[in-house]
Amino acid sequence: MIKGVIGGVIGGVIGAAVWAAIAYYTGYEIGWIAWLVGALVGLLTGAMAGDDASPLTGAAAAIIAIASIAGGKFAVIHIYVSQVSAKMHSDYQVTDEIALVAIAEQVVEEFEKSNKPMKWPEGKTKEDAEEEADFPKEVWTDAQARWGAMQPAQQTTYKKDLKENHLAKLDEAMVAIEAEAFKRSLSPLDILFAVLAIASAFRLGAGGLGGGGED
Numbered sequence: 001m002i003k004g005v006i007g008g009v010i011g012g013v014i015g016a017a018v019w020a021a022i023a024y025y026t027g028y029e030i031g032w033i034a035w036l037v038g039a040l041v042g043l044l045t046g047a048m049a050g051d052d053a054s055p056l057t058g059a060a061a062a063i064i065a066i067a068s069i070a071g072g073k074f075a076v077i078h079i080y081v082s083q084v085s086a087k088m089h090s091d092y093q094v095t096d097e098i099a100l101v102a103i104a105e106q107v108v109e110e111f112e113k114s115n116k117p118m119k120w121p122e123g124k125t126k127e128d129a130e131e132e133a134d135f136p137k138e139v140w141t142d143a144q145a146r147w148g149a150m151q152p153a154q155q156t157t158y159k160k161d162l163k164e165n166h167l168a169k170l171d172e173a174m175v176a177i178e179a180e181a182f183k184r185s186l187s188p189l190d191i192l193f194a195v196l197a198i199a200s201a202f203r204l205g206a207g208g209l210g211g212g213g214e215d
Helices: 002-026 032-052 055-091 096-113 137-149 152-185 188-205
Strands: none
Touching: 002 032, 002 055, 002 188, 032 055, 032 188, 055 152, 055 188, 096 137, 096 152
């Protein structure tokens, strides 16, 4: 049983890697390769189990097969998302203007808590304020005063902390994007080939090529 599972895992890793590589370099997911992944998992499971191949090793092969297929599919999505995330990490810089906007947002919250009046530009609210012209003048003036009161080292630290906070939120969003992209990538054809892969993995893993289970 242990040898069979080891064989199945080896087949699953190889199959998932090949499928992910093909999908990544061609830009297409070829559904029937999932079937081949299942067959490879079952074949190596049955071969490694030898005379001990049985419905139990077949079931193990089926589980490994579906995990390998899902893993290969998710790996492609993860690679693409990671590349986009890495570029955003390297390109994103916190300018003085961005820092001032962040401070202005804090000022708005303080004004609201203390019920200080604010005159927003027409059509603008705190939800869509992104630059100086979007904020009440009194808010921006306050933000500029706070920014100007900081020493250069304090401004640098503030921008660094702001960048780290932004990128942390970006990473959280990317995890959600990966999960959503994985769900959206599933199609009826994927399910069909997954079923065929599971069936092949079970049959071959149980000794379907002639082998085990009998004394």
